[in-house]
Amino acid sequence: MDDNSAQAKVVLLGEAGVGKSSIVLRFVADTYHSDIEPTIGASFLSKIVNLSEGTIKFGIWDTAGQERYHSLARMYYAEAVAAILVYDITNRKSYEAMKNWHKELVEQGPKNLIVAIAGNKEDLVEKEQVEMEEAKSFAESIGAIYKKTSAKTRYGIEQLFKEIAIKIKDNRSIVTREKRGSIRVTSAVSQQPGVAKEKKCCS
Amino acid sequence: MDPHAKSFQKKKLFYVLTSAGKPVWTRYGECADLAVFIGALAAIIFKFQSYYNGVKDSLRYLRTSDTYIVILCTEALYYVCISRGKDSIESIYHQLEMLHAKVLSTLTSSITQTLLSRPGFDVGNLMGGTHDALDTLIRTSAISPCFLEGFMPVRMPISQRSQISQAFKNSNHEDILYGFLMTPEFMIYKYCRRGEQIHPIDIFLLTNLLTSYASLRSTMSWTPICLPNYNNEGFVYAYITFIQDTKIGIILISDNASAFKDLKFCADGIEKEIVSLIPVLMDAIRMMPYSITTCEAADFKHFLYMPKGDQYSMPSFYPSTRTILAEIPIECYKKTLRRYYSAFKLSKCAEYFKGYYVRIDIYRNEQIVCIRQPEYTLLGSISPLISSASVVQSVNQLLRWLKSEEQNLFIK
Missing domain, CATH: 3.30.450.30 (Dynein light chain 2a, cytoplasmic)
Incomplete structure (x- = not known):
């Protein structure tokens, strides 16, 4: 790993079928398939984003949304710097599930976790069940980034990760600037409590 | 006509249900549409069990002139296959056992405890996203020699x-x-x-x-x-x-x-x-599965070899003498596989013979050879026109070759 880059683990959480994998595939590989299979467990992808101050290497955990994997999600978010909570704007239930995910992160997630909310499937806006205003004010109330996205049309995907990258950079408690203008995530602050917790639950 | 009749026309139907009659998975159609049918299946299984109360057993299969209904009852989940194909009850039973293994591998055996304490629990929801995997399991278990309980390594130096x-x-x-x-x-x-x-x-x-x-x-x-x-x-x-x-x-x-x-x-x-x-x-x-022309297996159309352990090896299903022809249809392969299975099954029953067990079944288009020894199992398909004396010769030749090739065919 060279000096000019930083690493940041990001985890995507949300109900099954809201498009988590599609968002990741759009971001990482710029591809889209309408009928991808459900994710099993979690898959790990990475992508480097260039910022004016240097680069951030995103390590992305794309988790499975099925209920049976729910209890296992913690091992993926325990070490994350940022979490993207995804819901489907055409599905009210997925919005409520997203709120529950947030609750869980507050209770059990690592401290200083950056949270972003993505209202996915923007291309189906005519079937919208969750008003943007509602989601936006929820996001504001919890201090989260809010973005409407569409993995299908690329809408908002790039910006979503850019904003997260910027926030990671700004978040002084977990990121320190170095002399050569690089960014480094100091894992000691954000990761240790989570790891310790996880061991407790899995033993 | 019943709107779900279409799915009933398929050759091999599979259902997974809870002992309380709740659908968990169906190969064709939607669980919700089949709720009544599946409820009836559970009732039949339950009734038989209650009639024969005290017998620690359950309904294994029902049959009509052209249909088998094969049932695997586990503690809290029932697996049912309705087959109009030629598969034997044992091989279907085997597939149902694989389905059960797959369900356990997805949910662990804790699902049994959950269902025993809460019979109305919705398992179908927990199985979300596995439909294709279960379907694949049925297809692959139908064309692999599952009865041998092994896996096949790549042939390599x-x-x-x-x-x-x-x-x-x-x-x-x-x-x-x-x-x-x-x-x-x-x-x-x-x-x-x-x-x-x-x-x-x-x-x-x-x-x-x-x-x-x-x-x-x-x-x-x-x-x-x-x-x-x-x-x-x-x-x-x-x-x-x-x-x-x-x-x-x-x-x-x-x-x-x-x-x-x-x-x-x-x-x-x-x-x-x-x-x-x-x-x-x-x-x-x-090169996998390797062609039988790369083996010293004169007269053999196909063979299946399993030395002691959990690995087997078999060539692809090209007829040895007519390699220019396209691969024989999957149905013929399945037929041979079925014949292997029945020969193998009999050899198991005959284990009390100890030592060398040989059996040759003659069919219209092939002879199935089954040899079991403590060190290995060999099943093979040979042309029906070859005399038993030459069959013995061919088998010995093949065995010699397999012995010499063993280290490349199998993982040590």
């Missing part, structure tokens, strides 16, 4: 396999329970922690995972999986990654949920070390 073995040794870690270098169909190398063994059914479940989820090939995954024959109560964790642009996967399995980083490091190490071997590995895989 022993020197290359020992190089891979060395790579796994060099990148070993105490958290690795099992390690595999494999394609979705064939095993290249397998490693087990000292003192551990892996059951062929667990390997089959792993294979099913790799076959069913093509998305595993483009990313690295860290996924919980229950290997019921290792421990059916909990999950182990599988690190799955495929070498770029190949069908070759490195799979490392750990009983430690937080070993992702260490296992990734090991897998990267293994990949680095075998990178020079990849072209030859690709060649070896392209």
Whole structure:
């Protein structure tokens, strides 16, 4: 790993079928398939984003949304710097599930976790069940980034990760600037409590 | 007409239901539409059990002139297959057992406890996202010799396999329970922690995972999986990654949920070390299953060889003398497989003979040879026109060749 880059683990959480994998595939590989299979467990992808101050290497955990994997999600978010909570704007239930995910992160997630909310499937806006205003004010109330996205049309995907990258950079408690203008995530602050917790639950 | 009648026209229907009659999974159609039918199935099974109260047994199958209804009852889940095909009851039963293994591998045996305490529990919801994997399992178990309980390694020079073995040794870690270098169909190398063994059914479940989820090939995954024959109560964790642009996967399995980083490091190490071997590995895989013309198996159309242990080897299904022709249709292959199965089954019953067991079944288009010895099992298909004396000769020749080729056909 060279000096000019930083690493940041990001985890995507949300109900099954809201498009988590599609968002990741759009971001990482710029591809889209309408009928991808459900994710099993979690898959790990990475992508480097260039910022004016240097680069951030995103390590992305794309988790499975099925209920049976729910209890296992913690091992993926325990070490994350940022979490993207995804819901489907055409599905009210997925919005409520997203709120529950947030609750869980507050209770059990690592401290200083950056949270972003993505209202996915923007291309189906005519079937919208969750008003943007509602989601936006929820996001504001919890201090989260809010973005409407569409993995299908690329809408908002790039910006979503850019904003997260910027926030990671700004978040002084977990990121320190170095002399050569690089960014480094100091894992000691954000990761240790989570790891310790996880061991407790899995033993 | 019943709107669901269409799904009933299929040749082989599969249902998974709870003992309370709640649908869990159906191969065709929607569970919700079939609720009444599935409820009736559960009622039939339940009634038979209650009529024969006190007998520790349950309904195994029902049959009509052209249909088998085969039933596997586990503690809290019922598995039902309605078949209009030619499959034997035993082989269908075997498929149902595989389905059960798959359900356990997804949900662990805790699902039984849950259902026993809450019979109305909705399992279908928990099985979300596995429909295709269950369907794949049914298809692959129908065309593989599951009855042998084994897996098939890639045929390749022993020197290359020992190089891979060395790579796994060099990148070993105490958290690795099992390690595999494999394609979705064939095993290249397998490693087990000292003192551990892996059951062929667990390997089959792993294979099913790799076959069913093509998305595993483009990313690295860290996924919980229950290997019921290792421990059916909990999950182990599988690190799955495929070498770029190949069908070759490195799979490392750990009983430690937080070993992702260490296992990734090991897998990267293994990949680095075998990178020079990849072209030859690709060649070896392209040849799989190998043609029978590359074996010294005169007169044989096909054979299936299993030395002691959990590995078998068989050539592809090309007729040896007419290689220019297209592969014979899958139906013929299935027919031979069925005949292997019935010959094999009989040989099992005859185990009390001890020592050398030979049986030759003569059919209109082939003779099926079945030989069982303490050291090996050989099944083969030979033209029906060949005399028994020449059959014996051909078998001996094939056995000699298999002995000499054994180290390349199998993983040590």
